[in-house]
Amino acid sequence: MDYFVDVVLPIPLQRLFTYRINQAEAIFVKTGMRIAVPFGKSKIYTAIAVTTHQNPPQAYEAKDIHQILDEVPMVNETQLKHWQWLSNYYMCTLGEVVRSALPSALLLESETLIEPITGVAYDESQLSDNEFLVLEALRHQSSLKIQDVIDILDRKSVLPIVQALVAKQLIKLKETLYDKYKPKMVKYLKLSETYRSEEALEKLLQNLSRAKKQSEAVLSFFQIQSMQKGPIALKKVLDSSKVSRPTINALVAKGVFELYEEQTDRVIHDTRIKRAGDIQLNGEQTLAFENIQQCFREDKVCLLHGVTSSGKTEVYIKLIAEALKTGGQTLYLLPEIALTSQLIHRLRTYFGNQVAVYHSKYSIHERVEVWQNTLENNERAKVIIGARSALFLPFSNLNLIVVDEEHEGSFKQFDPAPRYHARDAAIVLARLHKAPCLLGSATPSIESYKNARTGKYGLATITRRYNDVLMPEMELVDIKEATRKKKMKGHFSERLLEEMMLQLEEGQQIILFQNRRGFAPIVECTSCGHANQCPNCDVSLTYHQHRHQLRCHYCGYHTAVLKTCGACGNATLDTKGFGTEQLQEELLKLFPNEKVGRMDLDTTRGKYAYEKIITAFEQNEISILVGTQMVTKGLDFRNVGLVGIMNADSLLNFPDYRALERSYQLMVQVSGRAGRTQNRGKVLIQTYNPYHPLLHQVTTYNYHQMFAEQLYEREQFKYPPHIRIIKITLKDRDYNKLNEASDWLASSLRNVLKSPVLGPEFPVISRIRNHYLKHILIKVPRGKHFGKTKNGIKRLEQSFNAISKYKSIRLIYNVDHI
Ligand code: ADP
Numbered sequence: 001m002d003y004f005v006d007v008v009l010p011i012p013l014q015r016l017f018t019y020r021i022n023q024a025e026a027i028f029v030k031t032g033m034r035i036a037v038p039f040g041k042s043k044i045y046t047a048i049a050v051t052t053h054q055n056p057p058q059a060y061e062a063k064d065i066h067q068i069l070d071e072v073p074m075v076n077e078t079q080l081k082h083w084q085w086l087s088n089y090y091m092c093t094l095g096e097v098v099r100s101a102l103p104s105a106l107l108l109e110s111e112t113l114i115e116p117i118t119g120v121a122y123d124e125s126q127l128s129d130n131e132f133l134v135l136e137a138l139r140h141q142s143s144l145k146i147q148d149v150i151d152i153l154d155r156k157s158v159l160p161i162v163q164a165l166v167a168k169q170l171i172k173l174k175e176t177l178y179d180k181y182k183p184k185m186v187k188y189l190k191l192s193e194t195y196r197s198e199e200a201l202e203k204l205l206q207n208l209s210r211a212k213k214q215s216e217a218v219l220s221f222f223q224i225q226s227m228q229k230g231p232i233a234l235k236k237v238l239d240s241s242k243v244s245r246p247t248i249n250a251l252v253a254k255g256v257f258e259l260y261e262e263q264t265d266r267v268i269h270d271t272r273i274k275r276a277g278d279i280q281l282n283g284e285q286t287l288a289f290e291n292i293q294q295c296f297r298e299d300k301v302c303l304l305h306g307v308t309s310s311g312k313t314e315v316y317i318k319l320i321a322e323a324l325k326t327g328g329q330t331l332y333l334l335p336e337i338a339l340t341s342q343l344i345h346r347l348r349t350y351f352g353n354q355v356a357v358y359h360s361k362y363s364i365h366e367r368v369e370v371w372q373n374t375l376e377n378n379e380r381a382k383v384i385i386g387a388r389s390a391l392f393l394p395f396s397n398l399n400l401i402v403v404d405e406e407h408e409g410s411f412k413q414f415d416p417a418p419r420y421h422a423r424d425a426a427i428v429l430a431r432l433h434k435a436p437c438l439l440g441s442a443t444p445s446i447e448s449y450k451n452a453r454t455g456k457y458g459l460a461t462i463t464r465r466y467n468d469v470l471m472p473e474m475e476l477v478d479i480k481e482a483t484r485k486k487k488m489k490g491h492f493s494e495r496l497l498e499e500m501m502l503q504l505e506e507g508q509q510i511i512l513f514q515n516r517r518g519f520a521p522i523v524e525c526t527s528c529g530h531a532n533q534c535p536n537c538d539v540s541l542t543y544h545q546h547r548h549q550l551r552c553h554y555c556g557y558h559t560a561v562l563k564t565c566g567a568c569g570n571a572t573l574d575t576k577g578f579g580t581e582q583l584q585e586e587l588l589k590l591f592p593n594e595k596v597g598r599m600d601l602d603t604t605r606g607k608y609a610y611e612k613i614i615t616a617f618e619q620n621e622i623s624i625l626v627g628t629q630m631v632t633k634g635l636d637f638r639n640v641g642l643v644g645i646m647n648a649d650s651l652l653n654f655p656d657y658r659a660l661e662r663s664y665q666l667m668v669q670v671s672g673r674a675g676r677t678q679n680r681g682k683v684l685i686q687t688y689n690p691y692h693p694l695l696h697q698v699t700t701y702n703y704h705q706m707f708a709e710q711l712y713e714r715e716q717f718k719y720p721p722h723i724r725i726i727k728i729t730l731k732d733r734d735y736n737k738l739n740e741a742s743d744w745l746a747s748s749l750r751n752v753l754k755s756p757v758l759g760p761e762f763p764v765i766s767r768i769r770n771h772y773l774k775h776i777l778i779k780v781p782r783g784k785h786f787g788k789t790k791n792g793i794k795r796l797e798q799s800f801n802a803i804s805k806y807k808s809i810r811l812i813y814n815v816d817h818i
């Protein structure tokens, strides 16, 4: 008797692949177990078993597997169904889904590089001979491929040995190793109980009248206390009083101050576990909570539309608590960048160690651990907070999904395949688990709000901020006149500067928002207009002040800035436009006494750099924070009095059908960071175009008008959600061939499909890494058979691939392109 197993390989193959197994293996193998298999000439992959059977493949001779890697399935059947759906809907292969779904440590392959972890001592007696040999080899070589391990050990089945070494933390996989974030401890001062009364205090100051330094320190402490809520950092007292550390020590010794330490990533200085039952929802929150539960009973997805700081998170916590009562798991999805320790900490105060975080920045170990815990549905992974990849975890008893900030474009995976939208994939996942799904946002996406309006989704709303804190006051600042009259100081209007000074005097913090995509700072020659271009990509190089370099944001190419223009030779180079870096420079001159922080792609690259900036801002170590889109995301800062939007026009004028929707979302979200406590916050929006209708909608918080107008526009001009878009990108080094091939494909699509086909068209950036790009857009009317259109495209792809000169061209599908 012959036995076979069909497996999914984590590579872009259209079909499953069949391998030969023996009878014992056939009995042992279950769907979802990992199997090491040979593929191609000498490659080894970790594949996922799908079915066993007795029919030899027709087209090829089945090879033997190397070995079965698991005792129990690592992937469950619901996952496989979900992945199948992703592959069908987003037009990619199941293998591509598997590749992005499993943590790389569970997908070892012959090309995987392993490295020793230096500085750890190990006990040789605890190692198998093979493990020892691998470690020995790594003492002489900095890294090994799995293939090398096979040669060294002279056996095919080495993956379990490698895996064991990874588990023992003696070796690591090449691509990533992030340490767990070790929060910095910060020292705080507080006044001893003894001196809390006014009398005692007066006496103290009298006693200190001759110890000048000490009384300065005490006075300084009071000054800070009057200006800021929350604990007072030692550093702050030292800085503002200019006294030395021994002075403080003396005061501590005298029992005037107490010194204590806290982790810096703790916003709430109370780490006791609270019970979700203790949350008292207010009237509107209660109503929203009940509406949501009603939707869930009707098996409907629910959209929670709650203004910024209305307490959506509190409502989620209540819902999670309900879900936990039945022993189920909750998935809490967030856009990558909003995954802050703030929220994690907040959830941990309620759910303690039941909260797990799944995130690409975490180490391989942590990811594998969360995977295992989720698979076993154990106590340590009941509430899983994660970015979009958390959708792929092996949930066995999922009974709630919350998609927070559902409007965020970064929920859509851009590259590589599967190019899925995490919100939409979450809805499908919830359905497979028969679990309820909640979408939340202060500024819902047009598509979700439309679904709520038409009754496809339920809708719950919270219209007021918690505690009736007022929404920030919005003010438009016309900078057209000021620019003409040369009244601007750099990029700051007089009005903005005036307000900033006022806020700083009152001890309030400020956030300044500069659109990332607006003005990339480029160096341009004022004589001939020449700007340096990337030699590999069709873009201007952007200027990076701190390294004095020109860099390409697409391929990383960089070069030093020259003194003279490369084209005309004149020394008339000037930086054009402005980015966050330039703003920071200007601020340092305008406000030399303030600490200015910056949050953008450059400053948040390092490990936990993002957390560090947020912490510094929370701790009041930074008074002005300049940032890009990153500062808009769900952060809960206590002390921000003013938000300045430096240039609204760069948002409004972006050439994209979503530009206005996005502008609204960004401006309202960023302004939501202001005045979250009792003081009413203020927002100043600088613009050349103060009569733009969208700005009016922003300043009056008129979401409904924005929604109605945008929906109307989308209908008029045939854009989602009125239709669906499939974008096909063709990519090749050869410009002429690419043109010819895209014309062929576009006209064939027009012949075959009933839907309108647009293009081919070069995108704004038409060459990246020496590959030319061309787009074709297919606008598929709603209600039409979406599957049929996709099948039509797939059939054409086969004919396309049959044309031999087009072989080198890559076709990339992006379904529901946003
Ligand atoms: P959102 O998520 O809507 O922006 P949050 O959930 O962050 O709003 O709430 C804003 C602030 O109000 C938070 O500091 C939160 O702790 C507080 N808050 C909201 N609802 C309640 C409640 N029911 N009880 C106590 N505090 C609340």
Ligand code: ZN
Residues within 6 Å of the ligand: 534, 535, 536, 537, 552, 553, 554, 555, 556, 557, 769
């Ligand atoms: Zn480049």
